Amino acid sequence: MNPPRRFSLELPAWVDELCVDPERSYAPEERMALAVELSARNVRAGSGGPFGAAVFEQQSGRLIAPGVNLVVSSNCTLAHAEVVALMLAQQALGTWDLGSREHDYELVASTEPCVQCFGAVHWAGLAGLVCGARDEDARAIGFDEGPKRDDWPACLEASGVTVTRDVQREAARAVLLAYQADGGPIYNAGHDDD
């Protein structure tokens, strides 16, 4: 077997149904509603874990890229919802630095980022991060957020990323609880909780 040279990842087709109008302007509350709906539908469709996210143009509310957790379906531990949304947004905008463009961009995520997504948010050039459910809501159903610094919101703020927490937290948490109640798999690779 020769070493592979190409990696690719694709959103499930059902995501298009939720994002039909590219000109739509999402109000702030509609942005989190979309992230939570992505998390819920991802479970129902069997395409991944109960996590959704999306990158928006901050002022206009235009959707740049949605994301859902695709870890298991794409064989990729990087493919958390936040990372998928960021990779697609940077590709759509043709830049690795979302902070270099005319507009500001924010990532809206149904659950607070794990250690990996915290790092990804740090590098992406975002102006804002908006979170629904809390770390402890994810941990409560068995997901591990990894060895993330306790002061992660302050770290992001210090690098210019405004962090907004607890937005529609109960709606986001309800998706996590439903996932647990249905016996959804908890995938923490290769090791026990830290």
Add this chain to the structure above:
Amino acid sequence: MNPPRRFSLELPAWVDELCVDPERSYAPEERMALAVELSARNVRAGSGGPFGAAVFEQQSGRLIAPGVNLVVSSNCTLAHAEVVALMLAQQALGTWDLGSREHDYELVASTEPCVQCFGAVHWAGLAGLVCGARDEDARAIGFDEGPKRDDWPACLEASGVTVTRDVQREAARAVLLAYQADGGPIYNAGHDDD
């Protein structure tokens, strides 16, 4: 513009020249030599920053996937060398959990991981992480490792990932210094150093 649905990323063609024999067994010192050579050639070829990495089968030394920094060329802040190698390795092995297979796998990286790659290493199911240059060697030429915990090696060890540091550090560091001397771009998205 409709939101994008697909992300893809491809190693530069020159990587094939370095990895011609899929049956080759790399001795431990040859593994870091490959990571460092990837970092040096990535700069010379103009395909990215001075960072290389590769995933190996730990016992046999078989190369599973190489990786180089492709942040600028692929418009993706996720595309650090470590992440590229991990994504390709998981795809090659057909699993998101490198800890679930018959063999153990290690990631050999020319420089210690930034905050994002630390998180990615945490989730990948690796048995080992082997590093060349230190965080401070990257910072010394202007690259920012991000708000990573000071106790990151202990965190990885606690989750079952053996961390080996300072392997061929001077050779790895020499590539960083040459990059700086040649005026290579330092890309830290959207914000100043932390």
